[in-house]
Amino acid sequence: MMKKILSIILIAVSFLATAQRGNKDSNRIGISGGLTQMNLFTDNLTVTPENGWIGGFSVRGNYYNDWQMSFGMFFTDSNFSVPALGTSGIKELSYKLSAVQIYLLPSYVISENHLNIEFGPVLQVNGKLSIDESRENDILIDQPTLIAKDITDVSKINANIYVGLNGGVKNVRARIGYQYGLTNFFGNLKNNEKVKLTGDKFKANLGLISAQLTIYL
Numbered sequence: 309m310m311k312k313i314l315s316i317i318l319i320a321v322s323f324l325a326t327a328q329r330g331n332k333d334s335n336r337i338g339i340s341g342g343l344t345q346m347n348l349f350t351d352n353l354t355v356t357p358e359n360g361w362i363g364g365f366s367v368r369g370n371y372y373n374d375w376q377m378s379f380g381m382f383f384t385d386s387n388f389s390v391p392a393l394g395t396s397g398i399k400e401l402s403y404k405l406s407a408v409q410i411y412l413l414p415s416y417v418i419s420e421n422h423l424n425i426e427f428g429p430v431l432q433v434n435g436k437l438s439i440d441e442s443r444e445n446d447i448l449i450d451q452p453t454l455i456a457k458d459i460t461d462v463s464k465i466n467a468n469i470y471v472g473l474n475g476g477v478k479n480v481r482a483r484i485g486y487q488y489g490l491t492n493f494f495g496n497l498k499n500n501e502k503v504k505l506t507g508d509k510f511k512a513n514l515g516l517i518s519a520q521l522t523i524y525l
Contacts, residue, residue, distance in 0.1 A: 336368045338380075340483065342520030346386035346405065348493060350512035353390045353450045356400060360386035362518050364409075374417045376424060382409045386516060392446035392456055401446055401456055403437040411470060423475040430487055432466040432514075451506060458502050459510070463495040466514060474522075481522045489514030 341363040348355045366380030385406050392401035413428035437460040444457040451459075472485025494510035497503045503510055 336524045338366045338368060338481070338522040338524045340364060340366060340380075340382070340520040340522040342483070342518060344384055344386045344519075345517045346388050347515040348388055348512040349515060350494070350510075352494070352508055352510050352512065353448065355512075356389045357515075358387035358389055358402060360384060360404070362386075362409075362520060366522065368415075368524070371414070376415045376417060378411075378413050378415060378426070380409075380411050380413075382411075383407075384409060384518075391449040392443065393449060394443055394446040398449060401439060401443055403439055403460070405437055405462070406435045407466075408433045409468075413470060415474065421478045423473065425472075426474055426483075426485065427471045428469075430468040430470050432468055432489075434462055434464055434466060436460045437462055451508070453506050454502060458500060459494070459497060461496050461500065462493055463491060465491070466493060467491045468514065468516070472518075479524045481524070483518070483520045483522055485518050487514070487516040487518070489516075 342361070344360040344362050345357050346360060347357040362382050362384040364380060364382030366378050368376060368378040371377040385404055387402055387404050389400040389402045391398055394401075409430050409432050411428065411430040413426045415424040415426040417424055439456055439460065444455070446456045448454045448456060448459070467490045468487040469490060470485055470487045472483060474481050474483045476482050490513070493512040493514050497510045
C-alpha cells in the first residue's frame with residue numbers, strides 16, 4: 309500500500325512540475341491547518357457530526373491560462389458519534405478516524421491572487437476507528453446485536469470528490485471545502501461475522517467539511 313501511495317505522490321509532483329515549465333515564479337508551497345466536521349450518510353446508524361482537525365502541505369502553480377493545479381498531502385483526525393448503551397445509560401459514543409489525504413486539484417482563477425474555485429479527486433487512506441476503551445462493549449442503539457468495537461475496522465481506502473473555495477491574498481489564503489465519499493466507508497465490515505448476522509448491508513458515504521488557513525512560503 310505504501311509503495312502505491314509513494315508512486316501517486318511522485319506522479320503528481322512530476323505532473324505539476326511539468327506544468328510549471330516556463331513559470332518558475334508560480335510554484336508556491338503552502339502549509340495549512342484547520343478544522344473539520346465529519347458526517348456519515350447511512351441507514352444503519354444515527355450519526356451526529358463532530359469537529360476534528362486537519363493539517364499538511366500543498367504545492368500550487370499555474371497550469372494553463374486561468375487554470376491552476378495543486379497537489380497536497382494532509383493528515384486528519386475527524387470525529388462522529390452514535391448513540392450507545394453503556395453502564396451509565398444511553399449516551400453519544402464518539403468515534404475518531406485518523407487518515408491521510410492525497411489530492412490533485414484543478415482550480416479556476418476567479419480573481420488573480422485572491423480567489424479560486426477548486427474541485428477534483430481525493431485519495432483517503434484510513435486507519436481503524438478509535439473509541440474510548442471503557443466504552444468498547446457499549447451496545448449500539450441502532451444495531452442492538454452489535455457492540456461499539458464491532459464496527460471499527462472500516463475501509464482502508466476511500467475515494468472522495470472535493471469542491472471548495474480558496475481565497476485571500478497572495479501569501480495567506482483561507483480554504484473552505486466539502487468532500488463526499490464515493491466508496492463505501494463500511495465496506496470492510498462485510499468480512500465481519502458479527503455484522504453479517506445482523507442481516508443488514510452496512511453502507512455509508514463520508515461527508516467532510518473542512519476550513520483551513522494556508523500560508524504560502
